Amino acid sequence: MHEASDAVSLLSKLTRRATSWVAARRWPTRRLPLGVAAAVLLSAPLFGCDLSVNQWFAKRASACPRPQAAQGVSGQFNQQQIEIRNLRQGGFRGDFFAQLELARRYEGQRASDKNLDDPVEAATWYATALANSAGYAPIAAYEPRGKGRSASRFDDCRAYERHAAYGALDRQLSRMSTEEREQVRNRVIYILSTQGADGFRTLARMHDGYFGPYGEPSDNLQAVEAYGDRKRIGAPAALDLFRRNDVDAYLYNYLAVQTGDVSAYVMLKDFERSSPQRASYGGFVEGKAKRWIPPYEFYPADSPDSGVPHSDESDPSGEARESALARLHELPFVHVGEALSYLRIIPAPLLDERLLSLNDAQTFQASIGRPTTGRLTPIEKVRAVQYAAVNGSSKAQLVLAVMYSEGVGVPRDYARAYHWYEEAERQGSPEAKYAMSTFFSLGLQGVADQDRAKAVVYQLDGALAGFKPSVWRLQQLLAQVSRPPRAPGERPRPYEARPYAGPANAGPATATPANLERDYR
Template identity: 80%
Template sequence: MHEASDAVSRYSALRKALTGALSGREALIRRIPVGALVAVVVIPLVGCDVGPSSWFQRRASACPRPQAAQGVSGQFNQQQQEIRALRQGGFRGDFFAQLELARRYEGQRAVDKNLEDPVEAATWYAMALANAGGYAPIAAYERRAKGDGKALSRFDDCRAFERQSAYGALDRLLSRMSTEEREKVRNRVIYVLSSQGADGYRVLARIHDAFFGPYGEPSDNLQAVEAYGSQKRAGTPAALDLFRRNDVDAYLYNYLAVQTGDVSAYVMLKDFERSSPQRASYGAFVETKAKRWIPPYEFYPPESPESGVPHSDEADQSGEAREAAQMRLADLPFVHIGEALAYLRVISAPILDEKLLPSSDVQTFQAMLGRPVTGRLSAIEKVRAVQYAAVNGSSKAQLVLAVMYSEGVGVPRDYARAYHWYEEAERQGSAEAKYAMSTFFSLGLQGVADQDRARAVVYQLDGALAGFKPSVWRLQQLLAQVSRPPRPAAERGGRPYIERDYR
């Protein structure tokens, strides 16, 4: 660490001295001996954003990492702590935490093989490429030609090299993936960015806007230009294909940013509308789409990775809707939380009363989640118990989670997610979910008017969920959000037709 600090000091001193004395790249190369540049500038600190044929770019190296992120020890507990810290940093928008996460999940080192997850690695490489902290200039050196004041070249730090490497790594990962895996990467990126509010929505808008680089950077950014490739130099086609450019999605994310109340987002939306008459014409359509849009689902792994570090609970949990939903957890009989904990083998058998839950078992579960070990379940931890049991295959927990989403208990009301978990419960063999799907949801919007059928579904669920039941009105609202009128049987092969839009 001291060596890295000394290197940073040497580099900073050199750059400060050159700022006042030199006016351009040619002057720097002409006056500084090659040996001095190799010894001081190309220490693993500097990547020069000057193009693929540059002498500097070929010899650039990675930026130094904080000691805590280097993880020299392969101990289980230390790895857990490091990954959690890195994931928290990644969700907050830390460029280097995102890069380090990607490398850990790529399993580049032997001690990280237990973390290997190509989808998660690709997600964090994409997040790093979309992060302005990787390309926003820190220091610029300008060469003025004939007094016109135009900046013809710019030196940047090692982040340019990092981004170029990230493009290559992301391309390699995506080129080996199936269409379904690429969809998972895309949805995870959307989920993480949408959890960041207006800033995240603006990034998503730029990613879909053809006026910017592939990941929202300026269109003339050299790593972006290199990613497109040329006749003499291969690009990164798989990385370019992850997000398709289109004005509708660019408009949609700008619009969603405005809905957060961010003033600068409003200015950017107006600039977007003025940039093209055709873009402005999409306004009414995008407004309608925005009312139905929801971020992709949280991404809990089907089972905890070997490291034991779950992929959840890092996103911002604040917000009035979420707090109000968690206050309603009293509506959820504790037996369902107890059954979820038993399914996860945190406790040996389900219990009916929270008072009967040993504090030691609570501490075990909190350690699984990477949360403060208090010995008492918080509201979000109760929700996590049901969610984790659901994604690990408990049809009962899936049914409970479906009702939680439809009622807004513990989680903000979300009808698309509710329908998703009804569907998953049916696939797992839940008789109640099968009844709901076949009796009510398969009817399409025509079923909304059928009060008797709706009440029958509620009655069936009530029998399975010990007093935790959705109202008829909630089921109607859920259906209206996730389905459309059924097509004729000839068009759908005689099977119930339900078209869903989760985004």
């Protein structure tokens, strides 16, 4: 009798659990007959990982199968750095599992990864993975008949991965200061902004109250669980990373439209029609979008205790970027040399790239997490100027502003140009003051603050009187980066060296400062 009572009690508990499990799968919520509940319960493992971790079989959930992280041959020199670089390439391209793996590596979950421990970077990649639609977009609905079971299991285990990511992100953020959380937020915004229209649309959803905390559908179970309830705490720190704000949601939708993406335009119109108040933000947001720049010039090249620097693996493709990099030869190398000197990579500026030693080039490449080939690529030369600019060199800031103004090395972007002219002006650069008075008084596209630019012109009329040589130097710099290639037979321009032949069968390494100086003359 006692045993029968225990059996009935057990079946009653199983019925309640099966009913809640079925409800979590969006099935009808009415109480099921005892036999059906038991049948469903016994067949549960066939459906793969459960969407709700609160059920009795949560411990049976597991991570999705995935390819082994890209890596070199076992035991290869610097293998850890190679693995991290390959994972970062996948993470910047939007690989959901690469983003999760990066987060775990930086969290130092394995003993071999303890040297990578970096809470800010771990939280950055957990948040990026949660915002990745590849983690929650259903697959089972699109599978051919007969393959639904395996697809359903993949949907379920991705859900388990996302639940675990919510918990891990919450733990990381709950231990951080306000400044560290700001770093995480800025890095996520930068990563997504490098993905063009898709990234901006994701950022718009993350700030839109009609979506989940990381842009997923509002009824996504992991998002719902993250909010918690009276009986169970959710993930408050993770929910607080990106605040809901209609203006920011509108802003990122608007930025997506500026990339020329048609679907972004449709989404923006839907956003405007969703409420009269949202539609009223149009003029304000348009002006804000013209001044918007990413939080970083490029991904912060920090080197954690591991010595493996954070490399920027944003995709350099795209017609505008490729065209800008193709024009980098128009920028005299002396500006790259001055940037490397400011960064203390070399003791003094160099006029010619041929004078840059192999070790010096490798030192700079290693400092920004690039392959140490010993020969600077065009994007690495751009990085040298950018790195010096963000570290406070007024000369590099001025050069970078000109590069953005002219589309040399970087796509033409007047908002960023204005930003770097301002940064150089704050340090007292007379050339920057002159540039602001000439460039931005003309009402260039992308510069919204025209009144301030015109005010600069009036204020500098008298101040520029003592800076005529500086004005001339700036004009020369602008001419160097914007003039067309030399015609056949045309004499070399300043800072433009003729090829040095040297002795017969000698290579570029035979060039010397004296010979180069002769070429410049």
